[in-house]
Amino acid sequence: MKIALTGIKPTGILHIGNYFGAIKPALNLAERYDARYFIADYHALNSMKDPHELKKCIFEIAAGWLAAGLDPEKVVFYRQSSVPEVFELATILMAFAAKGLLNRAHAYKAVMQENIEKDNDPDAGINMGLFTYPVLMAADILLFDSDVVPVGRDQTQHIEMAQEIARMLNFNYGEELLKIPQAVIEEEVAVIPGLDGRKMSKSYNNTIPLFASEKELRKLIMRIVTNSQSIDEPKNPDDSQIFSLYKLFAGKEECEALAARYRAGGMGWGEAKEELFRVANRGLLPVRERYNELIAVPEKLNAILEEGAEKARVITAKTIARLRRAIGIAF
Numbered sequence: 001m002k003i004a005l006t007g008i009k010p011t012g013i014l015h016i017g018n019y020f021g022a023i024k025p026a027l028n029l030a031e032r033y034d035a036r037y038f039i040a041d042y043h044a045l046n047s048m049k050d051p052h053e054l055k056k057c058i059f060e061i062a063a064g065w066l067a068a069g070l071d072p073e074k075v076v077f078y079r080q081s082s083v084p085e086v087f088e089l090a091t092i093l094m095a096f097a098a099k100g101l102l103n104r105a106h107a108y109k110a111v112m113q114e115n116i117e118k119d120n121d122p123d124a125g126i127n128m129g130l131f132t133y134p135v136l137m138a139a140d141i142l143l144f145d146s147d148v149v150p151v152g153r154d155q156t157q158h159i160e161m162a163q164e165i166a167r168m169l170n171f172n173y174g175e176e177l178l179k180i181p182q183a184v185i186e187e188e189v190a191v192i193p194g195l196d197g198r199k200m201s202k203s204y205n206n207t208i209p210l211f212a213s214e215k216e217l218r219k220l221i222m223r224i225v226t227n228s229q230s231i232d233e234p235k236n237p238d239d240s241q242i243f244s245l246y247k248l249f250a251g252k253e254e255c256e257a258l259a260a261r262y263r264a265g266g267m268g269w270g271e272a273k274e275e276l277f278r279v280a281n282r283g284l285l286p287v288r289e290r291y292n293e294l295i296a297v298p299e300k301l302n303a304i305l306e307e308g309a310e311k312a313r314v315i316t317a318k319t320i321a322r323l324r325r326a327i328g329i330a331f
């Protein structure tokens with residue numbers, strides 16, 4: 001089977017947009033590929049310097065993916081930091097990553113641009129972890145001979161850089177030492193609207209957390225912005241973010257029945273929100289319960305991740321041995 005690999009940065013709490021836009025597609029992909037999904041904790045360190053916060057985020061993200069259905073028997077699920085070969089490969093790749101290539105990275109350039117606009121030193125707040133982020137990411141990917149890397153569109157440049165660095169190394173030694181990976185972009189099945197109608201995103205502060213309590217879920221749904229159509233007026237379900245969210249949780253027949261009620265008029269936005277809450281809560285209840293159970297026992301989460309790391313290291317030890325021989329470091 002071909003290999004799919006992706007890294008999950010432990011930042012912020014998971015929301016419904018993450019679930020339908022990234023987690024579910026990645027778990028579907030894991031049905032057809034040998035999947036290696038890991039928590040990119042050293043990538044997070046660049047921006048997260050509070051140890052309690054970092055630790056909390058790591059456990060939350062691990063519990064989140066497991067609660068969402070990741071089966072650690074099927075997917076190799078581990079923390080990047082538990083696999084030292086990642087960092088050795090990153091060091092090897094440093095020797096092949098052109099500074100000029102990294103200068104062009106969007107993530108780093110955006111911070112620099114912001115500094116320039118604010119009349120700050122262009123390098124203010126930029127650490128080498130941010131600058132060399134694409135090299136560490138290339139190591140994550142190339143170490144596992146990954147065929148495909150499911151990522152959001154914002155990560156395409158990073159994958160292209162991983163390809164470029166791998167090609168440079170392969171060219172130097174005249175052999176295909178590293179497999180050239182391909183990005184699999186999650187073509188958004190549907191943009192998941194947030195509370196204000198814009199795309200659901202942490203940066204817009206318009207999210208519905210995946211593990212919100214029933215009470216919080218209800219409160220957030222009631223806050224969804226609507227237009228001023230009266231109860232009697234017929235409504236267009238295809239033009240309603242409440243209905244778009246409803247479709248994520250409801251079956252086909254339920255959707256058709258509710259769409260008909262939208263069109264007929266006589267149902268106000270308040271009731272439409274109640275219907276959404278009902279199906280959303282029904283769908284999220286088991287996920288929330290699993291999450292709460294998992295997060296309550298961090299030792300168990302830790303053990304799952306450590307087991308994953310052991311499996312990962314069987315693979316990575318081989319890649320590193322192969323490379324050490326090829327580059328002339330090992331006898």
Ligand code: TRP
Pocket residue numbers: 005006007008009040043136137140141149150151155158
């Ligand atoms: N950069 C990715 C993000 O911010 C996370 C990541 C780290 C990653 N290493 C990776 C993704 C390797 C795919 C493959 O989302």
